[in-house]
Amino acid sequence: MNPxxxxxxxxxxxxxxxxxxxxxxxSEEQIRQRLRTGQWVRLARDAYVEPASWPADEQQWDHDQRxxxxxxxxxxxxxxxxxxxxHQSAAVLHGLPTWNLDLTKAQATKPAGRTRSDAAIEIxxxxxxxxxxxxxxxxxxxxxxxxxxxxxxxxxxxxGVVLADAALHRGLATxxxxxxxxxxxxxxPGSPAARSAARFANGLSESVGESRLRVLAANHGLPSPQxxxxxxxxxxxxxxxVDALLADVLVVEFDGATKYGDGEAVVGEKWREDRxxxxxxxxxxxxxxxxxxxxxxxxxxxxxxxxxxxxxxxHTQRWA
Numbered sequence: 372m373n374p375x376x377x378x379x380x381x382x383x384x385x386x387x388x389x390x391x392x393x394x395x396x397x398s399e400e401q402i403r404q405r406l407r408t409g410q411w412v413r414l415a416r417d418a419y420v421e422p423a424s425w426p427a428d429e430q431q432w433d434h435d436q437r438x439x440x441x442x443x444x445x446x447x448x449x450x451x452x453x454x455x456x457x458h459q460s461a462a463v464l465h466g467l468p469t470w471n472l473d474l475t476k477a478q479a480t481k482p483a484g485r486t487r488s489d490a491a492i493e494i495x496x497x498x499x500x501x502x503x504x505x506x507x508x509x510x511x512x513x514x515x516x517x518x519x520x521x522x523x524x525x526x527x528x529x530x531g532v533v534l535a536d537a538a539l540h541r542g543l544a545t546x547x548x549x550x551x552x553x554x555x556x557x558x559x560p561g562s563p564a565a566r567s568a569a570r571f572a573n574g575l576s577e578s579v580g581e582s583r584l585r586v587l588a589a590n591h592g593l594p595s596p597q598x599x600x601x602x603x604x605x606x607x608x609x610x611x612x613v614d615a616l617l618a619d620v621l622v623v624e625f626d627g628a629t630k631y632g633d634g635e636a637v638v639g640e641k642w643r644e645d646r647x648x649x650x651x652x653x654x655x656x657x658x659x660x661x662x663x664x665x666x667x668x669x670x671x672x673x674x675x676x677x678x679x680x681x682x683x684x685x686h687t688q689r690w691a
Contacts, residue, residue, distance in 0.1 A: 372421050373397075380421070383448075384508075386441045389417040414438070415477070415491035418445035435474045439463050443477035446492040447510060454479045454486075455504055455511045457495060458525065461518035464507045467537050470579045471530050472522065480513065503552075515543035516552040523553070523568045524561030529586050531568030536582040539574030546572065575599050580625035581614055583662045591669035594618040594676075602647060610646045617672065620679035622647055626658040653679045 523531025596615035
């Protein structure tokens with residue numbers, strides 16, 4: 372990229388238009404050639420990015436979010452002042468989880484107008500109240516509470532819980548704001564999922580996995596997990612701060628993809644589990660694959676509760 376186009380791209384936070392490229396000396400053939408070789412990547416109609424400076428070892432989800440952010444910037448630039456980033460695009464801009472969200476297209480909402488959706492952007496029609504719009508990094512975006520409601524309606528209840536939990540945990544919304552927003556838009560298709568997710572949300576959940584575990588437990592009649600519980604030795608020393616505790620007897624730990632990067636961490640976890648069992652707790656580890664098999668995982672959790680009951684540990688209580 373020549374220096375003039377670099378300046379323009381930097382000013383636009385990473386993207387440039389076909390008109391920008393032509394104005395800085397590139398011919399139509401040069402533009403096509405760079406697109407064919409992958410030197411430039413098309414974001415949307417007549418909008419491009421040069422990815423040469425991106426990290427070579429970037430994780431796929433980070434790559435997808437980077438492209439999505441550039442795509443929504445490019446799209447809003449040509450949609451006019453009434454367009455607002457919404458749905459998935461709002462989630463990305465607010466830093467909310469993108470688990471199970473399709474980031475292929477940028478998402479925007481306009482109250483009126485004739486602009487059509489295309490392969491790069493999905494345009495939703497509908498009113499947006501002034502208190503449902505904030506500015507993020509120079510862009511007009513729906514509030515986190517509205518983004519959660521939109522995505523719970525258009526995706527699933529489980530996605531809604533993941534997003535609502537994250538919005539609460541990160542201080543982006545309050546419980547009342549989530550409930551009020553979902554109730555305000557009760558006429559949207561899918562609104563029952565949004566209203567239920569808002570009321571089920573818990574700001575103690577620290578990850579997508581923990582939120583999904585809560586949904587799994589509720590769906591299968593398991594005791595409601597207590598989150599981020601501190602467990603101590605008899606002398607008051609802290610053993611662990613566990614992800615979830617069911618019925619005061621079953622510790623459930625969620626194993627993320629990057630946990631246990633070295634042998635020392637594995638040894639530490641083994642000591643931790645040994646001490647928990649010595650205190651009368653059962654321990655079950657749950658990973659991403661387990662959450663995708665909810666019925667099987669629910670049986671494992673019930674079995675853990677049954678083992679705790681049979682052992683007669685001092686922490687046992689009724690859970691049914």
